[in-house]
Amino acid sequence: MNEIPSYIYWLTRTTFGFLALCFLSVAILPDYRSIAFGLIVGSAVSFVNTKYLARKVQKMTDEAASGTGKRFKGLGFAQRAAFSIGAVVLAVEFPQVFEIHALAGSLVFAPFALVVIGFILSRREKKLDSDNERGEKNA
């Protein structure tokens, strides 16, 4: 079974929840609006970058498993870096709208969220496995 789609599903839920919180804070705390906008743009860019990476990793491992011997050109770092720089250019050009430090900090939102999601999913899987084993012993 392929596990990456379930990771992407949970990452999407987490990111959208975070974005909803940020939009709420834009509405509730107008003084901190630029920080919230920076967080929104940074986490959205980070989410898109991670989805792109997932696609590339899947493609690469599928080709490695198929054993066709085709050359793989890379994991698309340049595109992801360019996308991140685009977001930072936005913050440099409009500093009154986007807080640059919040934006730069939230560019690592998705990778760290992925680690937490991986930890939770693997614990859940382990628990399910141990429950199944116990059920088999009882039966």
Next chain:
Amino acid sequence: MGALAFLAAAIAVGLGALGAGIGNGLIVSKTVEGIARQPEAKSTLQTVMFIGVGLVEALPIIGVVLAFIFYAAA
């Protein structure tokens, strides 16, 4: 400030790229090796590689962003 900012940008990008290049190379080579040895473990290896590459590449991306900020400030 000008020359030092450029130096800071160069160090941030250069060292970040060096570390990430070595790290990514190790991750990808070991994953491909593992898949070639055990194709049935592809799913697990794929997931570990996804998380690992995501974490490793976060650093150079932040390095590039910081370098751009230094460059804009210079």
